[in-house]
Amino acid sequence: MPKLNFRLDESLHAALMRRALGANLSLSAFIRQLLEQAVDERKRYVFSSQDEILATSIQILSIVATSVGEQSPSALEQGMVQARMILAERGLLGGEDIP
Structure with a gap:
């Protein structure tokens, strides 16, 4: 198997590491x-094998968030803050969205 070597700047390397993780x-x-x-x-x-699972999860979470938001807006906001932190830790948010 051929081997490639190349250099990356630190920010690209960190972003790739987060996405890989x-x-x-x-x-x-x-x-x-x-x-x-x-x-x-x-x-x-x-990563198309995971697309259907992701789509179903988003639909389910949207339904749950709507229900929770109707019953307790503050609980919904706390959940959204926690979700953003988890997504940011995994490198799944753009730089402007990181809390």
Whole structure:
């Protein structure tokens, strides 16, 4: 198997590490999958096996958030703050969204 070596700036490296951790992959495995996506003629998303689970989870959480928000707006706000912190820890928020 050929081996590639290249340099990254610190911020890109840190962002890739967070995304790899969030995907439960090593940095090398994560980057290999990104490169596979880049050369895929169908332009499919590499992590597509998780798309259906993600879509279902978002729908369920939206229903729960709506219900909680109607019953207790303060509980909803606390939950949203906690969710943003968890997403930020995993590198799943853009820089402007980090609390």
